[in-house]
Each structure stands twice: as C-alpha cells, then as structure tokens.
Amino acid sequence: MSEETTENSNRPAWEIDSTHPHLVEPVTEALRTVVDPEIGLNIIQLGLIRNVKIEDNAAVVRMILTTPFCPYGPAMLESTRQKAEEALGIDTHMDLGMDVWDFSMMEDGLGDSWGLY
Numbered sequence: 711m712s713e714e715t716t717e718n719s720n721r722p723a724w725e726i727d728s729t730h731p732h733l734v735e736p737v738t739e740a741l742r743t744v745v746d747p748e749i750g751l752n753i754i755q756l757g758l759i760r761n762v763k764i765e766d767n768a769a770v771v772r773m774i775l776t777t778p779f780c781p782y783g784p785a786m787l788e789s790t791r792q793k794a795e796e797a798l799g800i801d802t803h804m805d806l807g808m809d810v811w812d813f814s815m816m817e818d819g820l821g822d823s824w825g826l827y
Contacts, residue, residue, distance in 0.1 A: 720816060721817070722757075724763070726763060733797070733798055734762075739797070741793055741797075742755075744789045744790050746786065747782050748782065751820070754817070756816055757811070758774055758775065758776070759771060759773055760774055760809065761805075768800055768802065768803060769794060769798045769800055770803050770805050771791065771794050771802060771805065772807050773787060773806060774806070774808070774810075774811050775806075783806075787806065
C-alpha cells in the first residue's frame, strides 16, 4: 500500500491536510467522539477515516469499516457524517470505502495493548 501517512501516525494523509489545514484538528477531535461499540475505540484510533476532502463547498469523508458486514456500520456512518458536518460547518457526505481494514491502520501504540506488536 502506497498511501502517504501523517507524521507520528498511521493515519493516511487527508486532502484537507494540505487544502484546509486549519480544519484538521477540529474535525479530528469531533470524529474521536464516534466510537465503534463492538471494539470500544473511536474511529480515529482505529484508522477508519481514510480521507477528508472539501470540494464544491461540501465535504466528503471516506470511511471504511472493520468488517464488511459490521452491524453498526450504518449508524457509525451517519454519526460520522453528523460530527464532521458540525466540525466543518458545511454539508458533508460519506463515501464508504471497500478497503480491507487491518490492525496496522490503528494509531501508533494501540496494537500493543492488543498484544499485536
């Protein structure tokens, strides 16, 4: 995988990192409030947000799920959309990615507590 990552994180670089850097922290903190109820970690910790971009005065958040048929997927997607929209202050749409999630996408150090690294 050749995705560029951000400094000190396994998070892939989001388009807003370069286009709207002042919005990165507010949207990241807002998305930290969305927790995967089965795992107990938030979607930022899990690395589920693959991109955030702003185009045509609207935001698009690309998100993946930990499993393809996650029973909480629809609720998590809608909660993510709402939190991003609140933080960004513009209409926000979701793009459900089909990338396969794995433990390496988690924030640095979290795999340790699961005995993975």
